[in-house]
Amino acid sequence: MRHRPELLAPAGDMERLRFALLYGADAVYLAGDRFGMRGAPKNFSMEELDTAAKLCHAAGKRMYITVNTMPTNEEIDALPGYLAALREIGPDALIVADLGVLSLAKKYAPELELHVSTQAGIVNWAAAAAAYELGAKRVVLARELTLEEITGIREKAPAGLEIEAFVHGAMCMSVSGRCLLSNYMTGRDGNRGQCAQPCRWKYALVEEKRPGEYFEIGENEEGSYILSAEDLCAAPFLGRVAAAGVDSFKLEGRAKSFYYVASVTAAYRRAIDAIGEDPADYLCPPETLAELEKSSHRRYSPGFYLGREFAVQNVTDDRYQRGWQIVAVVERYGAAAAVCTQRGKFELGETIEALLPDGSVLPFAPAWLRDADGQEISSTPHAMMEFTLPVPRPLPAGSILRRKK
Incomplete structure (x- = not known):
């Protein structure tokens, strides 16, 4: 090598x-x-x-x-x-x-x-x-x-x-992203960074003499996403x-x-x-x-x-697989607790997982939550709110907390 x-x-x-x-x-x-x-x-x-x-x-x-x-x-x-x-x-x-x-x-x-x-x-x-x-x-x-x-x-x-x-x-x-489909269908040119991704849309056939009648291009019960x-x-x-x-x-x-x-x-x-x-x-x-x-x-x-x-290139539907949800980012650590900024609501009692910058993963269930004023809370409902929670070991700033959906 x-x-x-x-x-x-x-x-x-x-x-x-x-x-x-x-x-x-x-x-x-x-x-x-x-x-x-x-x-x-x-x-x-x-x-x-x-x-x-x-x-x-x-x-x-x-x-x-x-x-x-x-x-x-x-x-x-x-x-x-x-x-x-x-x-x-x-x-x-x-x-x-x-x-x-x-x-x-x-x-x-x-x-x-x-x-x-x-x-x-x-x-x-x-x-x-x-x-x-x-x-x-x-x-x-x-x-x-x-x-x-x-x-x-x-x-x-x-x-x-x-x-x-x-x-x-x-x-x-x-081929290599050189596509005119978006420009043709929406006026947004993919070759200038404005792709509307029409290849991700669901398509059906329509026959000339039966306008308004749509026929599935059958792949499965979810329909067809042939592009x-x-x-x-x-x-x-x-x-x-x-x-x-x-x-x-x-x-x-x-x-x-x-x-x-x-x-x-x-x-x-x-x-x-x-x-x-x-x-x-x-x-x-x-x-x-x-x-x-x-x-x-x-x-x-x-x-x-x-x-x-x-190279199985076409999917049966266009849905993303999103099994995990981010709940916070660690801003700083001290006294066995992490001060975090909320990025998604979670409830006290849920098991969460920390992704650290070195790629390691730490699952834990926090015993308590406190808001920026030090008051105990049961959840983190407000976008970008600051809160503190206990952690099993030091978490570097930038660690990401997430929970399984």
Whole structure:
């Protein structure tokens, strides 16, 4: 193995960035308020990007800014000034997809590394080599590749080119996310970060001469979601992904909650740390698999990694599996008690579980609850209220308390 793969986590806003760093990410990827492929998250102002870069670098972590939309003529005219401003902030890399953006980035931010986005659809070694020749330090491979195909790219691509691949999260029914369905149906362009996710909707057939009559495209009693893909989970065979030559393991989820970011990052931190000098000896830690069931997700699949015959890509319904609910975040610890901020109501007497930043889990049933005034209470009904509860052992700030639904 060339080196231990990087764990790259999503950050949709400052809170999610802090939790990604706290729970074990080696690097984060995020977007400014323009030119990013995720329009739903809050994203970062220029001032916040500057703060984020300082936070990451102070922690010895890396930060990548996405500039990976497909800009129109009007939009690209604003890009030189934006790139020059990003250059002053000093991220570790820019993630780009459009050749014009790549060219302008080399001109207006020449010191910054360039990573070619999965939106570019790189599926062979020649494309990877061409990206390197154009100035890319890294390519984010298309999500449709098998492990064997990735191995072939690694063997023939330039040795100095890094390879990044998604290992967890939502999958798109379109090739590398290049989809016009949302634009066609809603006017919201997925290639500019505004996808309405019509692939997740329930569909039926209607016949021309019988308007108003809808016929189920039968899969089961829940109906049919013929375009909606399962979620990717490569944790069980992560050693094989490392052996294929992937340098950076990417977690999808810039639009997901801070709890999702913390939980999934902690799970993959344990998994990556379990990869030894010989990735063939990798055994997925049971704690990783248990933790991945405690974040919101659709049914898991290996994606395309193990071959098309294993890539069961459409789900029988579009419902997330949400078995756990966050109830609080620990702000500080002292005198055998934790001071917390409420994130969901729970009742005295319920068993809860603490997820610590090192990925360990501590179940307990608190004997009492007190509000910010020190008065005993029986529940935590108010959003973001401060309260205190006894804990069996010290809990670091940023620990997350949750309960099973």
